[in-house]
Amino acid sequence: xxxxxxxILLGTICVLIALxxxxxxxxxxxxxxxxxxxxxxxxxGFSLQWYENFFTNKQWYGSLIVSLKVALIVALLxxxxxxxxxxxxxxxxxxxxxxxxxxxxxxxxxxGVVMAIGIYAVYLDTRxxxxxxxxxxxxxxxxxxxxxxxxxxxLSVFDARLETAAASLGASRLSAFFxxxxxxxxxxxxxxxxxxxxxxxxxxxxxxxITSPQATTLPVRIFAxxxxxxxxxxxxxxxxxxxxxxxxxxxxxxVGTRRGRSK
Amino acid sequence: MSNSNTKPDGAARLxxxxxxxxxxxxxxxxxxxxxxxxxxxxITIIARSFIDPVPGLGNYSWFFSHKLNLIVLWRxxxxxxxxTISCVLVAxxxxxxxxxxxxxxxxxxxxxxLVPFWVSGVVRTLxxxxxxxxxxxxxxxxxxxxxxxxxxIRTQLGVTIGMTQVLLxxxxxxxxxxxxxxxxxxxxxxxxxxxxxxxxxxxxxLPLSLPGVFAGAxxxxxxxxGFYITPLLLGGPSSTMLSTxxxxxxMSLLNWGRGGAMGVxxxxxxxxxxxxxxxFMRRKYDISGGSK
Amino acid sequence: MKIDFLTxxxxxxxxxxxxxxxxxxxxVAGDVAEGSLEGETLTFVSYGGIYQDGQTASLQxxxxxxxxxxxxxxxxxxxxxxxxxxxxxxxxDVVDTGDFLPYVHCGTLFQKLDFSKIDTSNIxxxxxxxxxxxxxxxxxxxxxxxxxxxxxxxxxxxxFFDTEKFPGTRAMPGYAEPNGYIVEVALLNAGVxxxxxxxxxxxxxxxxxxxxxxxxxxxxxxAESQQIIEAGEADMVIAWSxxxxxxxxxxxxxxxVWNDWxxxxxxxxxxxxxxxxxxxxxxxxxxIGKQAQxxxxxxxxxxxxxxxxxxxxxxxTAKWLTxxxxxxxxxxxxxxxxxxxxxxALSEKWAEFIAGY
Numbered sequence: 088x089x090x091x092x093x094x095i096l097l098g099t100i101c102v103l104i105a106l107x108x109x110x111x112x113x114x115x116x117x118x119x120x121x122x123x124x125x126x127x128x129x130x131x132g133f134s135l136q137w138y139e140n141f142f143t144n145k146q147w148y149g150s151l152i153v154s155l156k157v158a159l160i161v162a163l164l165x166x167x168x169x170x171x172x173x174x175x176x177x178x179x180x181x182x183x184x185x186x187x188x189x190x191x192x193x194x195x196x197x198x199g200v201v202m203a204i205g206i207y208a209v210y211l212d213t214r215x216x217x218x219x220x221x222x223x224x225x226x227x228x229x230x231x232x233x234x235x236x237x238x239x240x241x242l243s244v245f246d247a248r249l250e251t252a253a254a255s256l257g258a259s260r261l262s263a264f265f266x267x268x269x270x271x272x273x274x275x276x277x278x279x280x281x282x283x284x285x286x287x288x289x290x291x292x293x294x295x296x297i298t299s300p301q302a303t304t305l306p307v308r309i310f311a312x313x314x315x316x317x318x319x320x321x322x323x324x325x326x327x328x329x330x331x332x333x334x335x336x337x338x339x340x341x342v343g344t345r346r347g348r349s350k
Numbered sequence: 351m352s353n354s355n356t357k358p359d360g361a362a363r364l365x366x367x368x369x370x371x372x373x374x375x376x377x378x379x380x381x382x383x384x385x386x387x388x389x390x391x392x393i394t395i396i397a398r399s400f401i402d403p404v405p406g407l408g409n410y411s412w413f414f415s416h417k418l419n420l421i422v423l424w425r426x427x428x429x430x431x432x433x434t435i436s437c438v439l440v441a442x443x444x445x446x447x448x449x450x451x452x453x454x455x456x457x458x459x460x461x462x463x464l465v466p467f468w469v470s471g472v473v474r475t476l477x478x479x480x481x482x483x484x485x486x487x488x489x490x491x492x493x494x495x496x497x498x499x500x501x502x503i504r505t506q507l508g509v510t511i512g513m514t515q516v517l518l519x520x521x522x523x524x525x526x527x528x529x530x531x532x533x534x535x536x537x538x539x540x541x542x543x544x545x546x547x548x549x550x551x552x553x554x555x556l557p558l559s560l561p562g563v564f565a566g567a568x569x570x571x572x573x574x575x576g577f578y579i580t581p582l583l584l585g586g587p588s589s590t591m592l593s594t595x596x597x598x599x600x601m602s603l604l605n606w607g608r609g610g611a612m613g614v615x616x617x618x619x620x621x622x623x624x625x626x627x628x629x630f631m632r633r634k635y636d637i638s639g640g641s642k
Numbered sequence: 643m644k645i646d647f648l649t650x651x652x653x654x655x656x657x658x659x660x661x662x663x664x665x666x667x668x669x670v671a672g673d674v675a676e677g678s679l680e681g682e683t684l685t686f687v688s689y690g691g692i693y694q695d696g697q698t699a700s701l702q703x704x705x706x707x708x709x710x711x712x713x714x715x716x717x718x719x720x721x722x723x724x725x726x727x728x729x730x731x732x733x734x735d736v737v738d739t740g741d742f743l744p745y746v747h748c749g750t751l752f753q754k755l756d757f758s759k760i761d762t763s764n765i766x767x768x769x770x771x772x773x774x775x776x777x778x779x780x781x782x783x784x785x786x787x788x789x790x791x792x793x794x795x796x797x798x799x800x801x802f803f804d805t806e807k808f809p810g811t812r813a814m815p816g817y818a819e820p821n822g823y824i825v826e827v828a829l830l831n832a833g834v835x836x837x838x839x840x841x842x843x844x845x846x847x848x849x850x851x852x853x854x855x856x857x858x859x860x861x862x863x864x865a866e867s868q869q870i871i872e873a874g875e876a877d878m879v880i881a882w883s884x885x886x887x888x889x890x891x892x893x894x895x896x897x898x899v900w901n902d903w904x905x906x907x908x909x910x911x912x913x914x915x916x917x918x919x920x921x922x923x924x925x926x927x928x929x930i931g932k933q934a935q936x937x938x939x940x941x942x943x944x945x946x947x948x949x950x951x952x953x954x955x956x957x958x959t960a961k962w963l964t965x966x967x968x969x970x971x972x973x974x975x976x977x978x979x980x981x982x983x984x985x986x987a988l989s990e991k992w993a994e995f996i997a998g999y
Contacts (some may be wrong), residue, residue: 101447104440105462107515111477112466114487118480124692125892126865127872128480128487144695146714168380175376187377189621194388195572196620197395198596201613204606204721205391209730228387231380233520233569240524240565244531244558274527281464281523283568289471292578296722298684299715299733308581309472311690311717313865317888318692325473332468333461339456366685418999483812485873504859582862587816587855587998592930598818598993603986 112329119322126317137323147308147320148173155303158287165227165283169234170276176235177242188239192232199292207296217299225297226287233286234279241275395610402607409611419595419612423619426592429506429513429581430574436514437570438563441521445562449529467519468593475580478512479503479545482584512584517573521566528562568624575620592616646701659662671761672931672947674924679710682921688738689908690717696941697738697777697929710921723751723913732915735922740819744774744784744911745982752911759923760896764948765930766965768975774909775930781883781964781973782815782823783903785896790877798901799827802878805854810877814851820992822981823904823974824851824880830902830961840980844991850993859924860996871896882906882944887962898962902974905964907947939963 114128122132141147172191176184194202206225207216215221249271253263269276291306298307305324312318399409413419448459466474481487482502489499502508532555540550578593586592592612598608686701688694698714705712718739726732727750737752744752751771762770762860769776786796790810801808815821828847829839852860859876861867867881871889879886883898890896910929912922928934935946939953945964946953956962981988 097443097447100443101459104444105459108462108466108518111474111481111515112469114477114480115469115473123892124888125872126476126480126869127892131893168383172380173378174374175378178373178376183374187374187381189624191377191380191384192568192572193392193617194384195576196617197392197613198576198593198602198609198616199451199578200593200597200721201395201609202388202391204600204725205395206387207722207725208729209387209390209396211725211731211733216733222609224383224387228384231384232572235380236565236569237524237527240561241527241531243561244528271531274530275524278523278527281467282520285467285519288468291472295717295719296725298715301717306470306472308690311694312692313472313476313863314691314717315689315693315864316691317865317868317885321470321473321476325469327475328469329465332465334719336464337457337461340460418994418997421999422997476865479869480873483873483875485875583866586860587996590997594818595993595997598989601719602818602820603989604720604724606721 112325115322115325116329118319118328121319121322124317124319125176126319126322130319137319138327140320141323141327144320146303149322150303150305150308151281151300151324153219153222154288157219157226157304158284160219161230162224162280162284162286164223165230166233166276166280168227169231169239169279169283170272172231173235173238173242177239179304190233191235195232203293203296206293210297216297217302219302221297222287222294222302222304225293227283229290229293230283230286233282234276237279237282238272238275241272381541388444392604395606396614398444398607399610399614400540400607402610410615412608413611422590422592422595423615426575426616427619427623429509429589429591430577432510432573433513433517433574434567434571436510437518437521438567440514440560441518441525442563443568445522445525445529448526449532450534463519463522466515472579474516475512475583478508478515478580482508482511504583504589506585506589509581509589511586512580513577516580517570520569523564524569525559525562528565529559532558533550575616617639624640648708661703668866669759669761669927670931671764672928672934673988674704674928676707677709679708679829679921679924681709682918683713684709684735684918684921684925685713685715685732685733686736686738686925687715687718693942693944694738696938696944700934701925701929701938704925704927708924708928710925712925717966719940720747720751722773722974727751727914730915732913732917734913735916735918736925737911737913739774739909740979741907741909742819742822742978742985744771744909746985748773749914751914753914753919755926756835756914756919756923759920760927760930764932764950766947767947767972769907770945771909774911775926776947777908777910777929778935778938778942779905779907779947779964780944781969782821782880782906783883783886784899785871785879785881786884786899787874787877788895788897790895795897796878796899798899800831801899802880803828803831803850803854805857808838808878811857811859811875812854812878812880813859813861813867813876814880816996817862818993818996820985820988821976822988824992825908825988826974826976827902827904830928840977841984844988848991848995862956883945883962883964887943887959890962891958900972902973903964903969905973905975 099306117132118126118128119137120133120135121130121137122134150301210216210221215224250263253267254260258266289306291310294304294307295310298304309321309324312321360466400406444459451459484499484503486503488502493499502511536554537550540554543545545553576593577591578597581589581591582594596609596612599605599612686697688697694714694716701712715734718737720743723734723737726734748754748771753771755775760775762775765776784796784799784802787793787810789989791808796802796808802812815824824849825842825844826839828850829842830836831850832846859870861870864882864885867879868874868885868889871879871881871886872892872893872894881944886896886898910926912919916922930948932948935948935951936953938944939946939951940955943955943959943962
């Protein structure tokens with residue numbers, strides 16, 4: 088009895104939270120099939136015109152491609168740089184580590200629009216406006232703090248003595264890192280990578296400044312759409328992302344757990 | 351153990367040895383990128399806050415002499431604080447369930463966190479408008495049940511609900527990463543030694559999970575301070591946050607000096623807040639270290 | 643021989659455009675010389691979404707005929723434009739802006755237009771500025787829930803403030819950029835006549851809104867205002883005519899009050915320091931042509947600013963267009979020069995109001 092009650096309680100709480108997490112997306116999906124140019128719920132009628140619009144309008148699907156490219160590179164770059172930095176800070180401890188940590192999280196504390204005009208001015212001089220490099224550099228800077236914090240949290244629970252022990256047993260420092268430390272902090276690195284990807288994929292304020300006709304990101308396109316119009320294409324985009332990520336993450340996790348179980 | 355540092359390490363190459371002696375070298379690549387991209391804009395903006403439109407402290411005295419600015423700054427911290435607290439309260443049991451669930455259930459729980467996370471924040475906020483508004487999904491249900499409609503949209507409550515949902519993954523994931531590393535046998539051990547389960551949780555499990563809580567809370571709090579679109583669309587005048595005022599100064603009034611000053615003030619206030627909070631975090635953290 | 647010469651001569655544009663144009667001594671709106679911009683590129687900036695798609699479509703004949711390579715950028719951002727001008731690296735050639743901005747920043751961010759290159763003869767009077775020509779017209783007007791006020795509907799701006807006679811929720815624009823008309827219609831309600839309105843008492847005006855604050859929603863974006871009407875969130879809404887029309891088309895039973903509707907417009911401007919001002923002028927001249935304006939209206943339901951335009955729209959849309967003689971007679975023109983002069987002061991008070999102060 089004492090064991091079952093907490094479980095039921097926990098289960099109920101989790102179901103409610105899960106529902107609350109998914110609910111807004113569940114509202115977006117039916118709206119994407121609206122017959123009229125309207126963002127009202129519940130929508131009336133059924134049509135695929137907004138999906139058609141997305142896939143036939145280069146400005147829409149092109150922006151998705153740009154966003155995906157940028158976010159993938161940012162995720163890799165920020166994860167590598169951020170993980171190294173987090174390890175360095177964790178090992179160094181002390182005052183200078185604290186200051187470095189503060190510097191590394193500064194980009195996300197400065198209000199986006201203030202940062203954005205500064206970056207834009209620099210980009211105008213260096214011809215980085217609307218280039219892939221421009222997006223990648225700016226987004227990486229904004230994504231770094233998340234990796235540093237997430238990996239830092241994993242490192243702080245991880246017992247550094249394990250690595251030392253492995254080294255004292257004859258493993259090289261490098262291989263001790265890869266065989267002992269890395270697997271233990273991997274969940275932290277993965278969540279940092281995920282944050283980095285999403286930060287880039289969903290970034291609006293700085294991107295609004297550094298966008299160009301040659302390369303616009305998806306959030307910029309969505310933002311521009313809602314300031315003046317009610318275009319259900321934004322709902323279609325939301326639903327497509329919803330579907331794609333469910334499949335990709337679901338499949339990835341499924342494969343992961345399968346493999347985990349077959350071990 | 352400490353003498354292991356001075357032990358010669360045969361396999362180490364020079365670079366690795368250098369890094370070992372000066373671990374901060376590992377921070378260098380990230381730092382170089384930050385300085386390349388951030389330093390010039392940041393210095394320009396700070397400089398402009400002191401010289402634009404005229405040299406002096408005019409932008410700062412403007413900020414502090416207008417009551418509205420101070421009210422909104424205070425409100426920004428209060429809302430962010432509550433959003434952080436609700437994120438912790440919601441994410442903690444959820445992440446715990448994720449860490450103890452079987453593979454299939456965990457898959458579902460992880461999906462529920464991650465999938466909405468990828469859908470544009472702007473789109474999700476629009477959806478929250480539709481759910482929370484007076485004629486929205488929740489109120490239609492409430493009225494159908496025979497109750498009076500609830501005021502959710504354009505209230506601080508509505509903003510908190512929406513922001514918490516948008517920011518929750520930033521809390522769940524670090525928490526989950528830390529919780530996975532906690533050995534549940536520690537609790538079992540405590541219980542077998544006669545400790546009450548609740549007491550065992552508070553004395554053993556909670557302290558071990560705190561680094562995850564603090565990591566998530568730091569991210570959520572800082573992100574909440576700078577939130578723009580969600581409070582704009584879900585909130586009303588009573589929930590205007592600082593980012594909206596900054597946006598106004600910079601984007602429509604072209605007052606870059608004032609915008610920069612507000613950025614500097616927010617930066618100082620945030621670091622001040624984190625510095626105030628950190629001894630508290632550090633102390634808790636030491637307890638967890640000690641209980642290992 | 644003629645073609646080469648035409649690349650920059652606006653006069654010659656008129657010569658080859660034939661027929662009626664021959665009588666005229668200058669450019670003809672909507673026309674451009676064949677191949678005259680071959681090898682040139684232009685970046686046109688607007689607010690995005692369906693509106694900008696419509697503008698791009700309306701410029702298609704211009705692109706094909708002139709041979710220019712046209713890029714669309716946006717959304718319009720004054721701060722971005724200022725950064726470009728300050729850096730001496732202006733990437734935007736023609737910019738669509740809100741109504742006050744070209745007046746406020748005329749000569750500093752936007753260049754004075756050369757009207758020997760733009761044919762403004764078909765634009766209604768009073769709409770052309772030193773640094774701008776209108777891109778289209780629309781209205782800001784009061785729309786009300788016909789189910790709720792069916793028998794005894796509101797008839798003017800004053801009813802917006804009368805929550806006793808017309809109980810119910812209100813909604814109005816609450817985005818950062820201030821609008822003079824918001825002050826003017828409130829002052830009319832406070833008993834100030836149109837004649838003694840200026841200089842205005844902005845506080846008195848905003849107090850009119852503060853008095854009904856408990857029943858007032860501030861909308862931030864066009865999408866939101868339309869959604870508020872469609873969902874019936876507010877019974878009386880100060881809305882853009884285009885969004886209100888879209889909501890009515892989608893089944894919302896709302897009616898407009900045309901009495902003193904406020905004439906508003908987007909402007910076409912050329913930033914200071916563009917690389918090819920002649921080409922930019924040619925684009926503006928093309929955008930205000932009859933056919934371009936018809937296309938724009940058909941795709942976006944904004945009203946054309948070419949007085950001869952005859953867009954093919956459905957009956958409902960036609961009812962909501964603002965360019966009929968009847969509508970023009972009912973329209974209310976805000977005092978643009980005054981607000982340009984007092985933009986800063988208005989902005990400060992407006993910022994406080996929308997932040998709930």
